[in-house]
Amino acid sequence: MAHHPILWTFRRCPYAIRARLALTCSGVKVELREIRLRDKPQAFLQTSASGTVPTLRLADKVFDESLDIMIWALEQNDPHRLLDMPQEGWDLITKNDGPFKAALDHTKYATRYPDINQATERMKAASYLVGLDKRLAGRSWLFGDRPTLADLALLPFVRQFAYIDREWFDAQEWPNLIAWLDRFLESEAFINVMHKYAPWAEGDAPLWFGG
Ligand SMILES: N[C@@H](CCC(=O)N[C@@H](CS)C(=O)NCC(=O)O)C(=O)O
Structure with a gap:
């Protein structure tokens, strides 16, 4: 079982875009797994209770709300003070x-x-x-x-x-x-978070994002 963070994502989803933006700005490195919403992989469905993207799998917990992923990433590292907001x-x-x-x-x-x-x-x-x-x-x-x-x-x-x-x-x-x-x-x-990736398949080597 992998212990590095794994982000399940879909390129055009606005919730997934905001999560990838926060991850990029935090510099936290994650494994990115692009999915097709019409053909969700079993490994994704076993991870995400809601079956929605973005979902972030950590060693000890899973976030399936984009805002939680943003906050988690920026709590790790927030060099641009994005959390400093009224x-x-x-x-x-x-x-x-x-x-x-x-x-x-x-x-x-x-x-x-x-x-x-x-x-x-x-x-x-x-x-x-x-x-x-x-x-x-x-x-x-x-x-x-x-x-x-x-x-x-x-x-x-x-x-x-x-x-x-x-x-x-x-x-x-x-x-x-x-x-x-x-x-x-x-x-x-x-521009960085909108890069196109092929959908993830079981057995793929990790595709690193951020960091
Ligand atoms: N409240 C969730 C909403 C996420 C969401 O609804 N994502 C859409 C894609 S934009 C999704 O995964 N829908 C499930 C589906 O289409 O099967 C969040 O903030 O992460």
């Missing part, structure tokens, strides 16, 4: 993971929710994003001139929303939000 940052993460993610899914996957009005859901998401745009006025990141955990936790979801229809997104009156998203998309950390 309470408001935690509140933003709660809103992101709750009502914003719901409105995002109802907009992006509208055909799965025939009883829900897509335009109304898009407007719900937009009113939350207008709030972020106001917060970002005159600053590069949510809480000033350096990113915190909240930036890393929210941005993969804002990206997912933006790419439902990037043309529509760019036509909205939220210049600070667009600049924040583009700053993130161009960052070394984001």
